Amino acid sequence: xxxxxxxxxxxxxxxxxxxxxxxxxxxxxxxxxxxxxxxxxxxxxxxxxxxxxxxxxxxxxxxxxxxxxxxxxxxxxxxxxxxxxxxxxxxxxxxxxxxxxxxxxxxxxxxxxxxxxxxxxxxxxxxxxxxxxxxxxxxxxxxxxxxxxxxxxxxxxxxxxxxxxxxxxxxxxxxxxxxxxxxxxxxxxxxxxxxxxxxxxxxxxxxxxxxxxxxxxxxxxxxxxxxxxxxxxxxxxxxxxxxxxxxxxxxxxxxxxxxxx
Amino acid sequence: xxxxxxxxxxxxxxxxxxxxxxxxxxxxxxxxxxxxxxxxxxxxxxxxxxxxxxxxxxxxxxxxxxxxxxxxxxxxxxxxxxxxxxxxxxxxxxxxxxxxxxxxxxxxxxxxxxxxxxxxxxxxxxxxxxxxxxxxxxxxxxxxxxxxxxxxxxxxxxxxxxxxxxxxxxxxxxxxxxxxxxxxxxxxxxxxxxxxxxxxxxxxxxxxxxxxxxxxxxxxxxxxxxxxxxxxxxxxxxxxxxxxxxxxxxxxxxxxxxxxxxxxxxxxxxxxxxxxxxxxxxxxxxxxxxxxxxxxxxxxxxxxxxxxxxxxxxxxxx
Numbered sequence: 001x002x003x004x005x006x007x008x009x010x011x012x013x014x015x016x017x018x019x020x021x022x023x024x025x026x027x028x029x030x031x032x033x034x035x036x037x038x039x040x041x042x043x044x045x046x047x048x049x050x051x052x053x054x055x056x057x058x059x060x061x062x063x064x065x066x067x068x069x070x071x072x073x074x075x076x077x078x079x080x081x082x083x084x085x086x087x088x089x090x091x092x093x094x095x096x097x098x099x100x101x102x103x104x105x106x107x108x109x110x111x112x113x114x115x116x117x118x119x120x121x122x123x124x125x126x127x128x129x130x131x132x133x134x135x136x137x138x139x140x141x142x143x144x145x146x147x148x149x150x151x152x153x154x155x156x157x158x159x160x161x162x163x164x165x166x167x168x169x170x171x172x173x174x175x176x177x178x179x180x181x182x183x184x185x186x187x188x189x190x191x192x193x194x195x196x197x198x199x200x201x202x203x204x205x206x207x208x209x210x211x212x213x214x215x216x217x218x219x220x221x222x223x224x225x226x227x228x229x230x231x232x233x234x235x236x237x238x239x240x241x242x243x244x245x246x247x248x249x250x251x252x253x254x255x256x257x258x259x260x261x
Numbered sequence: 262x263x264x265x266x267x268x269x270x271x272x273x274x275x276x277x278x279x280x281x282x283x284x285x286x287x288x289x290x291x292x293x294x295x296x297x298x299x300x301x302x303x304x305x306x307x308x309x310x311x312x313x314x315x316x317x318x319x320x321x322x323x324x325x326x327x328x329x330x331x332x333x334x335x336x337x338x339x340x341x342x343x344x345x346x347x348x349x350x351x352x353x354x355x356x357x358x359x360x361x362x363x364x365x366x367x368x369x370x371x372x373x374x375x376x377x378x379x380x381x382x383x384x385x386x387x388x389x390x391x392x393x394x395x396x397x398x399x400x401x402x403x404x405x406x407x408x409x410x411x412x413x414x415x416x417x418x419x420x421x422x423x424x425x426x427x428x429x430x431x432x433x434x435x436x437x438x439x440x441x442x443x444x445x446x447x448x449x450x451x452x453x454x455x456x457x458x459x460x461x462x463x464x465x466x467x468x469x470x471x472x473x474x475x476x477x478x479x480x481x482x483x484x485x486x487x488x489x490x491x492x493x494x495x496x497x498x499x500x501x502x503x504x505x506x507x508x509x510x511x512x513x514x515x516x517x518x519x520x521x522x523x524x525x526x527x528x529x530x531x532x533x534x535x536x537x538x539x540x541x542x543x544x545x546x547x548x549x550x551x552x553x554x555x556x557x558x559x560x561x562x563x564x565x566x567x568x569x570x571x572x573x574x575x576x577x578x579x
Binding site for chain 1: 448450455457460463465466472
């Protein structure tokens with residue numbers, strides 16, 4: 001997405017003075033940025049820069065000390081984590097955070113649960129709508145299994161999958177929530193070159209479906225390759241923001257990553 | 262038909278025919294009590310095994326159900342069936358009121374909180390003499406005789422209660438299986454496996470924990486109401502934390518998330534020690550020894566261990 005398109009549409013996500021403080025430590029301070037619909041937006045920074053805290057704040061996992069976050073123009077401030085997902089934001093964690101004992105098919109169906117309606121009474125009485133919803137959920141889970149190349153593992157416990165497969169499983173489960181904005185926290189961590197290639201292909205496919213992607217990663221080369229714009233965070237403050245090639249050549253970014261003399 | 266189902270059918274038939282072949286009321290009582298424990302263990306398993314809520318207050322809800330139903334019958338002359346249903350409803354409301362704040366705390370704090378509730382309920386029942394009868398509430402009416410098409414059925418008989426408890430056990434198992442194999446059950450499992458991830462995927466964790474806790478307590482309360490009418494007299498100890506602890510040990514020993522586990526636990530830890538009457542004084546020792554052996558050698562319980570022996574065994578152990 002070029003900057004002209006960005007300026008023409010309303011941001012899907014906007015932060016205003018986003019600040020998160022833990023005691024005396026200002027983890028993220030007065031951060032302003034916007035992400036536009038369909039954009040692939042990157043957040044980079046050295047370890048401890050506050051990147052994951054930004055995701056925690058967006059998903060209401062940590063409370064905001066100051067400022068606000070707006071998704072499709074509405075504040076997320078008073079929402080609980082599960083309500084943020086219902087609004088259309090989902091997150092993939094830094095490590096392969098999974099439900100270890102749950103089989104792959106059910107794992108993905110769990111992601112669908114915030115979009116389905118069957119109550120506890122329906123599960124006991126089992127009216128036709130219950131069976132229809134279960135059938136639809138299974139069908140959607142099968143599609144996501146196919147999309148993330150996990151065919152043949154439907155009945156395998158999540159913990160039995162390889163690291164890269166677990167990451168793909170989490171991506172499939174996150175997609176099952178039908179998000180409009182997906183937050184990917186270091187999706188390439190611990191992967192070899194082939195696996196990174198597969199993950200990039202998946203992210204690009206998601207984006208082609210019209211989803212907005214917000215990604216954190218350390219791998220500058222990969223981020224330059226896939227992101228439309230990149231924001232650089234250092235000590236919880238915005239260092240710079242711009243096109244990948246501009247950011248890569250910014251002396252402050254080079255200094256933050258490599259250290260100054 | 263698969264041999265597995267033939268075996269299940271034969272076991273089911275044997276269970277149904279027990280009162281026909283067993284003449285001793287003592288043995289019928291023993292089997293009925295095992296059935297009551299199976300219902301309690303199964304309902305606790307919904308909260309503990311399926312949702313990961315280690316509750317030491319489960320017996321408290323069994324006790325509240327028993328006392329509510331009995332008090333309604335004794336003090337307000339409410340007929341048995343409405344009293345049973347009202348007592349269950351009252352307990353469900355109390356469980357929801359206790360569960361709402363309690364379920365916001367996690368792990369060992371939740372366990373300690375439920376332990377405190379168990380102790381408190383037992384003390385309240387014990388000391389509220391005017392309402393609960395103090396050390397014992399007696400004179401709870403038996404089920405009346407009923408005449409259908411000229412045939413009179415004695416519903417106060419031990420045999421009737423055996424079948425009543427068996428029916429409650431079967432219905433409980435069906436209810437739990439249906440809940441577990443649905444969106445609700447999948448959400449319970451997600452909460453058990455990773456509460457934070459469940460919330461991050463849009464699941465209302467505290468809401469579903471409450472559903473699990475109240476559903477488990479409601480089943481226990483219903484069983485408590487029947488128990489009160491069965492025994493005719495009840496004591497505060499049935500609601501105590503010691504009773505809850507025993508139920509929890511029965512699940513751990515029998516195996517969680519398993520019908521077989523809900524059968525093995527009460528059989529091994531209630532029926533066998535009762536059978537070995539001479540060894541009554543060694544009962545806590547027997548309890549402790551079994552628990553230690555299971556925790557060390559069978560962390561998934563006896564049913565879990567049997568399932569893990571061979572993939573075919575996993576299909577045979579429900």
